[in-house]
Amino acid sequence: MSGEARRTTVKTRTDPQEQEQEQEQEQEQVTGTGTAPAAEVIGALGIQPAAVEVHDVHKWYGAHHVLDGVELTVRPGEVTVVLGPSGSGKSTLLRVINHLEKPEIGHVSLNGELIGVRRHGERLKELGERVILGQRSRIGFVFQNFNLFPHLTVLDNVAAAPVATGKLSRPEARQLARDLLARVGLADKSSAYPRQLSGGQQQRVAIARALALRPGVILFDEPTSALDPELVGEVLAVIKDLARSGTTLVIVTHEIGFAREIADRVVFMDGGRIVEQGPPAQVLDHPQQERTRDFLSKVL
Numbered sequence: 001m002s003g004e005a006r007r008t009t010v011k012t013r014t015d016p017q018e019q020e021q022e023q024e025q026e027q028e029q030v031t032g033t034g035t036a037p038a039a040e041v042i043g044a045l046g047i048q049p050a051a052v053e054v055h056d057v058h059k060w061y062g063a064h065h066v067l068d069g070v071e072l073t074v075r076p077g078e079v080t081v082v083l084g085p086s087g088s089g090k091s092t093l094l095r096v097i098n099h100l101e102k103p104e105i106g107h108v109s110l111n112g113e114l115i116g117v118r119r120h121g122e123r124l125k126e127l128g129e130r131v132i133l134g135q136r137s138r139i140g141f142v143f144q145n146f147n148l149f150p151h152l153t154v155l156d157n158v159a160a161a162p163v164a165t166g167k168l169s170r171p172e173a174r175q176l177a178r179d180l181l182a183r184v185g186l187a188d189k190s191s192a193y194p195r196q197l198s199g200g201q202q203q204r205v206a207i208a209r210a211l212a213l214r215p216g217v218i219l220f221d222e223p224t225s226a227l228d229p230e231l232v233g234e235v236l237a238v239i240k241d242l243a244r245s246g247t248t249l250v251i252v253t254h255e256i257g258f259a260r261e262i263a264d265r266v267v268f269m270d271g272g273r274i275v276e277q278g279p280p281a282q283v284l285d286h287p288q289q290e291r292t293r294d295f296l297s298k299v300l
């Protein structure tokens with residue numbers, strides 16, 4: 001995670017007045033998060049499911065038009081599964097949502113708040129790095145390769161971010177981490193290091209870590225693709241539990257059966273575009289588009 005976050009360091013040239021505004025905004029961001037008691041956090045996890053809106057997003061890598069006018073609305077508590085062939089832009093879409101990648105055109109908002117940018121007259125202007133980090137803490141991200149901190153225990157992997165962002169005191173964060181680890185079935189692994197765990201266990205720690213910041217939405221990028229087949233089920237079970245608890249989830253996966261079971265909506269992408277979307281029964285069982293049918297015939 002840290003490597004990806006570092007790459008997005010943004011330099012924006014601003015005049016003094018704008019800088020002041022930006023500092024004010026940063027101040028707001030820092031003080032606005034408050035400190036929630038661990039007990040309340042644990043209640044129903046204290047998560048307020050957020051709405052995500054992706055509006056006319058275009059992204060190029062050189063001449064390669066990787067996202068070509070993507071339009072996506074995810075309602076609070078909705079579970080969206082994104083399907084599509086390799087290279088269709090699924091990971092890039094997730095990375096645009098939490099502003100790890102900047103779209104050249106279009107924007108993303110979380111509960112109506114622009115992510116990574118602010119309006120400046122007709123144009124969108126990049127926000128300061130600290131504000132972006134604050135926004136990003138409300139968007140959980142679970143990677144294919146877990147990305148746990150190898151030098152930290154499981155407990156500290158989960159407790160680190162709430163402390164670093166000033167959301168919880170250290171004892172509160174550790175209590176929350178213990179509760180989250182219990183929730184993903186790893187109460188007995190708190191003092192282990194990532195290398196001592198199976199892939200399935202590591203991914204469950206990564207999910208607990210994402211939850212620790214009480215994000216409004218959690219993005220999953222092929223969370224089970226790196227796992228041995230017999231470990232896939234335990235990770236899907238944890239995600240299913242989250243889906244049932246009303247968390248907003250956007251999941252890139254090739255697990256079609258899982259999508260059918262938990263998705264409110266299935267989105268099929270190809271060539272940087274959303275080709276088709278709808279309830280699983282529609283997109284998976286009665287796809288309207290040839291490209292969707294073709295893809296499903298290969299993965300089903």
Ligand SMILES: Nc1ncnc2c1ncn2[C@@H]1O[C@H](COP(=O)(O)OP(=O)(O)O)[C@@H](O)[C@H]1O
Pocket residue numbers: 061066084085086087088089090091092093
């Ligand atoms: N950082 C990058 N630089 C250049 N091209 C990239 C970069 N990231 C992704 N791409 C290209 O963008 C396209 C979409 O990639 P990606 O979003 O990873 O697709 P998917 O997740 O659906 O497999 C691919 O052709 C990929 O090679």
Ligand SMILES: [Mg+2]
Pocket residue numbers: 090091092221
């Ligand atoms: Mg990908």
